[in-house]
Structures are given as C-alpha cells and as structure tokens.
Amino acid sequence: MTNFKTVTATVSAVALILGLATMPSLAAQTDITVGMQLEPPNLDPTGGAAAAIDEVVYANVFEGLTRFTADGEVVPALAESWDISEDGLTYTFHLRDGVTFHDGSSFDAEDVKFSIDRARAEDSTNAQKALFADIQSVEAVDAQTVKITLSQPNGLFLFNMAWGDAVIVAPETADTLATDPVGTGPFAFATWTKGDSVALEKYAEYWGEAPRLDKVTFKFIPDPTAAFAAVMAGDVDAYPNFPAPENLEQFKADPRFTVIVGSTEGETILAMNNKKAPLDDIKIRQAISHAIDRQAIIDGALFGYGTPIGTHFAPHNPDYVDLTGQSAHDPEMARKLLDEAGVSDLTLSLKLPPPAYARRGGEIIAAQLKEVGITAEITNVEWAQWLEDVFKAKNFDLTIVSHTEPMDIGIYARDDYYFQYADADFKAILEELNKTTDPANRSELLGKAQRKIADDAVNAYLFQLPRTGVANAKIMGLWPNAPTQANDMTAVYWVD
Structure with missing residues (x-):
C-alpha cells in the first residue's frame, strides 16, 4: 500500500533539489505465498504422519510446551520454565499466563493434561505415540502448573515435547482439528x-x-x-x-x-520390508545396499545436492558415525551375496511416493539393481496411497522416503513400524539410551545404535535430504x- 505525505509550500527549493522533501514510499508487504510440493491430508499434527501437516501448522498455528528453533535448540514455548526432580522422573512445567486459543477460549493446565493424555491413550491415533511412552501420569496442579511424572528417566523428554505431535490442543475443538x-x-x-x-x-x-x-x-x-x-x-x-x-x-x-x-533431518532411505521374504534374509538386504551408488543418485536425482549416509542419522549431528564405507557401491559383492543366498533373477516391487527425490531416485536405483540381477518393478503412488498401502498396510518390498522427523533413530525400536525390523538387541540399546542423561554415555549409545542398524542392513541408506x-x-x-x-x-x- 502506498502512503503519501503532503509536501507543503514551506518546503524550500534547496530541500527539493537535495531530495530531502518527503516523497511517496512503499510500505513493506505483509502477506506471503509459500510453495509446497505436497498437500497435507489433514491439518491435525496429533493425528497424522505426513510431514506436510507440520510444514503448515508447526509454530504457526499450534504450539507445545517446548519448541525447536531454527538451529534445532529446544526452548520454552507454552511452558515458560520448568523444574526437574533430582531423580529425573518429575517435570514441573510453569505455563505462560494470558494465553488463549484462536476461538477465544483460555489456555490452562487442564488443556495440557488433556492433550498429553489424549496422545498417549490406548486408542490414540498419534503417529508418534512412542514420544509419550515413558509418561506415567499428568497432573494439573493449578491453572498455570503441570506436573508430569515419568516411569523412567528420559534424557530426550524436553526434546520429545517439542515435536509437532506433542502440541497442546483444547478438548472442545480436538475432534475437528483435521479440517478446522x-x-x-x-x-x-x-x-x-x-x-x-x-x-x-x-x-x-x-x-x-x-x-x-x-x-x-x-x-x-x-x-x-x-x-x-x-x-x-x-x-x-x-x-x-x-x-x-x-x-x-x-x-x-x-x-x-x-x-x-x-x-534437514531427512534421512532418505531405500526402505526394505524386513519381514517379507526374501528380504527377511540379511544377505539379500546387504546385496541391495552394495548394488547402490549413492553419489550417482545424488547427482542424478538432486543435481549434486545432498550428503551420502550409511546409517539412519544426520551427518550434521555431532554424534553421527560415518558408516558409508560399510555398504559401499560394490556390484561384484552384491552378486556374490545373492549367490550365497541362493537367489537369482529376483523381482521386487518398488513403490515411489510423489517427491522428485523418490521418483527420480527410484529410476536410478532400479537401473543399478538391474546390473546385479534384481528387477525392481516401479509403481508410482500418490502420498495418501503411500501412507495407506506402504506405511500402514506394509504392502511393499521396497520404497524410497525421507524421514524428516528430528533425530528419529528410535523408530527402529518399534516392532510394528512399516519396515518391520523388530530386533531385541536394538531395542535394548534404545532402552538404555532413553534412561541415560550423561552426554558422553549418550554419544556412545547413539554410535552403537547407528552401527547396529548398519550391520543388519535394515534399509539401504542413501543420503541426507538437503x-x-x-x-x-x-x-x-x-x-x-x-x-x-x-x-x-x-x-x-x-x-x-
């Protein structure tokens, strides 16, 4: 919008020549149109797994007790401060005063209790219920104070509460968040x-x-x-x-x-259905990993942008372990492993969601697999179909997807997760990690977790999504x- 100020007759000629008179000026624009590739299936971050939901509503519409900043730091949000008991089991959150929901209703401790109890309930549809697994009880002490008691110490608890899946909602509007x-x-x-x-x-x-x-x-x-x-x-x-x-x-x-x-936090993987034959054989999963040339995929699908990874962990994290050499591109080794597994002329389905890294990368991977005797039958699916058929129904052999949730290696401890790893030793590592607060011990355990899934070739790890x-x-x-x-x-x- 243009704002004009009157130039009066008292303005001197000298001022006019020097350009010092008040001239028309443009006010800075106050609206913005932001492009996104995927449309969210709904707008409820507490009831859907699609990244596109948070891309619209995180920090903009919804807030949690804590939140992530641009550099990944966890800072106060609806909780302005908190106290942690010496045994690490009790978190007392002090809530901000004067907060209201967009419908004008007031925000208080009962809303926090409702939201967290809803997320961790047995019938919860929250895509990240594991974030709340260690919560034993939630108590609204008074209108501005919430006490959360854990069943065991969890060094990531404040981090977990910053996820979009942990935002605070009101009971009056919880049932209609998907569309309103x-x-x-x-x-x-x-x-x-x-x-x-x-x-x-x-x-x-x-x-x-x-x-x-x-x-x-x-x-x-x-x-x-x-x-x-x-x-x-x-x-x-x-x-x-x-x-x-x-x-x-x-x-x-x-x-x-x-x-x-x-x-980004997007570990991009060629996910493999670990419980579906023949992918339940580690030799075949290893063969697939060795058949893949990561840099060729990065160059061909992302025009050189992207960082190769050898495990499910972000390279910018100080605890990252570079394991790319363990599954280096080696077609001869891939063929040898297939021979040892007694497999030849293998045909697998490869279901690709809409993002360009998946569609373009899938074509390159199919060609690389073909070189070692594996035929990948490509099916392009829309995002809703991928969520239903691959993520929920586990009806797939191979798929390509970026896991953009922050530091989400814990998904490998979920028996029913779509790639169906279900390994007791890995779960034991994660259980110990969740109980550990000492930074040095946590770093050691995170390294152990990364090596375990790389050793087991759970998935073929491609690149960190730029x-x-x-x-x-x-x-x-x-x-x-x-x-x-x-x-x-x-x-x-x-x-x-």
Missing part, C-alpha cells in the same frame, strides 16, 4: 481450498511477539515445472523446499531471488535449515 485447526500460535487458520492452498491469518490476541506478516498462504504445487513457473512469475513468493534443484543455478543468476541451501529453497530477495527470516519439518513464518518479513 484451533491452536494458540501467532496465526489462525482461515481457509483451506482443497487441491490448491491453505491460508492463515495473524491472530491479534497472540500471547507472544506479534508476527510481521498479516497473512500466509501455503500453495500446493506438486509438479516441479509448474513450481518453477510459479516462482518466476511471482505467483509464489518463497518455496523453502524447492522440488527442482536443476533450476537453482538459474535462480542464483537472477537478482530477484535468493537461493537458500541448508540441511533443504534447497528459493525466495524473493526481499524476504527475510526464512529458516535456512530444517531441524524439524516446518515452515515457521513467525519471524518472516519483507524489506522495502
């Missing part, structure tokens, strides 16, 4: 045009620092070519996870744009990295 999300964040849900976009608007009664944006629209553009056209035309102002890395050099050469390259984004050069405050699956708009603003 009501949270305590700086933006309130406005509209959802299915197949197109979700719009959020600034919440005037927000308890914290008000955002500088009045409106955020998340625009869903699954096709990389269409995404490129939308950014170039200005129909999309920012695309934090741009799906066509081959276009980044063109954006870099254009002063209208800023290219943002960072890291965060390659593009934005209008006048936009500031976007996260360069993705310590969690989020497009946090709370500190984003335009400059003149």
